[in-house]
Amino acid sequence: MTTLSDPPKPGFRPSQLIYDTRYRSMTIQTVAFILLMAAIFWLVSNTIENLNALGKDFNFGFLGQPAGYDINQRLIEYDSQASHGRAALVGILNTLLVAVLGCVAATIVGVIAGVLRLSKNWIVSRLMSVYVEGFRNVPLLLWIVLIFAVFNESTPQPRDFRGEDPAASMIFGDTVAITNRGTYVPEPLFSNGLGDVDVKPGWIFSDLYFAISIDLAAIVLTIIASILLIRLINQRAHRIQDATGVRPTTWWVNLLVFFVPVGLLLWYLGFHLGYPELQGFNFSGGTHIRNSLMALWLALTLYTGAFIAEIVRGGILAINKGQTEAAFALGLRPSKTMNLVILPQAMRVIIPPLISQYLNLTKNSSLAIAVGYMDVRATLGGITINQTGRELEGMLLLGLFYLILSLLISGGMNIYNNSVKLKER
Amino acid sequence: MSTTDLSYVRTEMLPQQEPPLAEKGVFKWMRENLFSSWINGLLTIASLVVIYVVISTLAPWLLNSVWDANSLTECRDILAEQGLDSHGGACFAVLGDRWHQLVFGYYPSELYWRPALALVIFLAGLAPVLFTGLPRKMLILTALVPFVAFWLLWGGSIWLPVSVALGFVVGFLALKFLTPIVGTLAGTILIFVLPILYWLFVAGPLASGLASAVPIEIQFVESRAFGGFMLSAVIGLSAIVLSLPLGILLALARQSNLPIIKYSSVTFIEVIRGIPLIVWLFTAQLLLNYFLPPGTNFDLTLRVIIMVTFFSSAYIAEVIRGGLAALPKGQYEGADSLGLNYWQSMQLIVLPQALKISIPGIVNTFIGLFKDTTLVVFIGLFDPLGIASAVRATTDWNGVYWELFIFIGLMFFIACFSMGRYSLFLEKKLQREHR
Known part of the structure; x- marks a missing residue:
């Protein structure tokens, strides 16, 4: 006779919290959560206590008070009577300006340098190696300060351009003047301009108002419309090629569609360039780009360009040599091989690190502090904090701005990346 | 088949001829590496121009540099004696005059040996990490390096770094002896908790106690x-x-x-x-x-x-x-x-x-x-x-x-x-x- 013992009851014992893998993860997470909350509570209560001790409160009212300082380089209307919020907005736009300019220029420099570094030309590839290694291995801050010093110390003063036999002369056919007070470039002018339209979405933020030039908007819209039309023409050419095997010639139609509408619009608006001219001891007319922006832009471009060059080189090298050989075996010419076979594959390797370089450039633009360029760190995170004593709120807003900008860039680029990446099972 | 006289066929090999000028030596290398196509030729010439401009600007400035002067005015006087203007030569004398600041900042000059020694010790400690050929036992010494370097750099009482280092010993002992007794999970927690408790509550009093009992200290910086x-x-x-x-x-x-x-x-x-x-x-x-x-x-x-x-x-x-x-x-x-x-x-x-x-x-x-x-x-x-x-x-x-x-x-x-x-x-x- 056998005695059957019951299997142990599936009741819950406290030791299972530690020894049973089903519950252990819950235990660990609960402990981690409690610790995390305790840490956050500790930080917040410390902050409240410290604020009370200093007699400060936590509010963002300072954004509405008049700023009282000037910003010399700005994209939108601003004067010292405007509010701190408006100053922050000017700073944000300045940050975006240098970031966009830098990203565009760095991409161009980087792609050229990366391709040239792979060139079979011995001297060119060595020269590009020197450029890439030189910029990659020296701090960006040093390059910014160095280039700023070059602009300030080694460029001629405006008065050197005067007289019969001037010590300095303008470049590019007397259109661009590089001086120690800044660079003067021609500005676009419209003699029959349509004027500006004031945009004031006051319901978002009372300091958010700016003027949009109708001329500029019209030009941009025309170009977008032309590009859409060109895409339609190319799709039609594709269809005809698929159906008949013969592709209609489209290049001259495309050129016409692209240039004629914009040309007509520019002619209608009376487009002409306003050249900088020497008047007295300084230049007038044209657009004045201060040395701080030029130095920051140039340094960011060259520095990030060196990194992008390595990314481009790596991307091209990552493509199997068999791809090139197969393309040649199909009878494609070298240019077609590059455009149709190598580049589309290399782009997949290049895009993700390129995104992080754009992010780096945007964040590095905060080094504007070294040259006194008024970006958002200098307005909101600098003078405003010093004047109002609101370092907690100011730094919080500043951090949020950079965080949102970074997330937006990486988010947008990830969408693009997903659209080009290899579709696997 | 008639045997025809083929005596016009050469019976001995001709001596080898030199390859054409364009296919050997420097010319071949230049043709292949510098001027393989007209676009490459243009690039080569452009690069040479860039290199020439850079060298012709920098070389005189570097070659005429002054290495021995006490101030910029003195430096410019020396340049003027050589018939150069104030930007005609570099003034690297500033490095000789101020190298100690550029390297050590405002560290007391009689104590420069301490950061230098700390760097040497750091590099020595790094060696077994970087080069796997060295004996593994040396890694124990590497673990001591941060504390020695800290003490050398900041100075003060030796017991502060020692008592901080003891915290890691506490963690190690917990790993060695407590974990087998109380089990993996509790052991893992103890490995982190015990040293933290030690640092919070024991390390400070221990260091000050030891410092007053056995004062061993170097100048604090x-x-x-x-x-x-x-x-x-x-x-x-x-x-x-x-x-x-x-x-x-x-x-x-x-x-x-x-x-x-x-x-x-x-x-x-x-x-x-x-x-x-x-x-x-x-x-x-x-x-x-x-x-x-x-x-x-x-x-x-x-x-x-x-x-x-x-x-x-x-x-x-x-x-x-x-x-x-x-x-x-x-x-x-x-x-x-x-x-x-x-x-x-x-x-x-x-x-x-x-x-x-x-x-x-x-x-x-x-x-x-x-x-x-x-x-x-x-x-x-x-x-x-x-x-x-x-x-x-x-x-x-x-x-x-x-x-x-x-x-x-x-x-x-x-x-x-x-x-x-x-x-x-x-x-x-x-x-x-x-x-």
Whole structure:
């Protein structure tokens, strides 16, 4: 006779919290959560206590008070009577300006340098190696300060351009003047301009108002419309090629569609360039780009360009040599091989690190502090904090701005990346 | 078949002729490497023009440089004697006059041997980590290096670093003796909790007690005195040493399948990476006191080291996450099927492979970190660029720009370039797949 013992009851014992893998993860997470909350509570209560001790409160009212300082380089209307919020907005736009300019220029420099570094030309590839290694291995801050010093110390003063036999002369056919007070470039002018339209979405933020030039908007819209039309023409050419095997010639139609509408619009608006001219001891007319922006832009471009060059080189090298050989075996010419076979594959390797370089450039633009360029760190995170004593709120807003900008860039680029990446099972 | 006389056929070989001029030696090399097509020819000529312009501008300036003078005016007088204008030659005399500031900042000059010795000890401690040929026992000495270096740099009583180091001994003893008794999970918790309790409650009294009982101390040097490349090295190297383990932990947390741990790690990494270092440095300077209990006030250099460590650990975590993700899933499953627990499988199977893949990224992060130490100039610390401004602010050397920039740039270049080369060397050495 056998005695059957019951299997142990599936009741819950406290030791299972530690020894049973089903519950252990819950235990660990609960402990981690409690610790995390305790840490956050500790930080917040410390902050409240410290604020009370200093007699400060936590509010963002300072954004509405008049700023009282000037910003010399700005994209939108601003004067010292405007509010701190408006100053922050000017700073944000300045940050975006240098970031966009830098990203565009760095991409161009980087792609050229990366391709040239792979060139079979011995001297060119060595020269590009020197450029890439030189910029990659020296701090960006040093390059910014160095280039700023070059602009300030080694460029001629405006008065050197005067007289019969001037010590300095303008470049590019007397259109661009590089001086120690800044660079003067021609500005676009419209003699029959349509004027500006004031945009004031006051319901978002009372300091958010700016003027949009109708001329500029019209030009941009025309170009977008032309590009859409060109895409339609190319799709039609594709269809005809698929159906008949013969592709209609489209290049001259495309050129016409692209240039004629914009040309007509520019002619209608009376487009002409306003050249900088020497008047007295300084230049007038044209657009004045201060040395701080030029130095920051140039340094960011060259520095990030060196990194992008390595990314481009790596991307091209990552493509199997068999791809090139197969393309040649199909009878494609070298240019077609590059455009149709190598580049589309290399782009997949290049895009993700390129995104992080754009992010780096945007964040590095905060080094504007070294040259006194008024970006958002200098307005909101600098003078405003010093004047109002609101370092907690100011730094919080500043951090949020950079965080949102970074997330937006990486988010947008990830969408693009997903659209080009290899579709696997 | 008639036998025809073929006597016109040559019976002996002709002597070999020289290849044509265009197919040998320098000409062949130039034709293939410099002028293979007209576009290459243009590029070559453009490059030569660039090189000529750079050399013709810089060479006279460098060749006529003055190495021995006490001030810029004296330097320019020497140049004028040679018939050159004030920008006709470089004035590297500033380096001879102020090298000690550029290297050591305001560290007391009679104590320069201490940072120098600390650097030597650090490099000696680094050797067994970098070159696997050396005996493994030396790694124990490496573990002591941070404490010795700390004591040499800041000075003061020897018992402070000793009692801090004892905390790690406490953790090690817990691992060795307590874990077998209380089990893995409780042991893991104790490994972290016991040293923290020790540091919070025992280390301070122990250090002061020992210091009063057996006073062994060297002259204390304040952090304010640190400057120049020494400051860059102290911030950079401590952040490198501290951020690697932190980065590994963050990466493991981000890959974890426990949601709360995973999302705290994701938030930490993304917030740190989304905001520029300079904003974090200002946070360390302006805001850190808000977050700590009232009355806490600790050293700015230490705050900067903590901030820079957090910053670079977030980047390293992302690099290592890439390495972890690149491992085939079979490696994780293989480790599980062997019955290894989480830490064993990470330590023995996953991390060695993942870290190997991430080496280039890690070294690149370190290079970036070292370059970023120059940003501390904005919160009032004297990094090499800050020292350069300070030198320029004196009446003796007012107006010296390029010489200082060249020197600082060259020093950074040497440090960063050699780090990059070491990473290439390591990559080649650890390459196991033959392609």
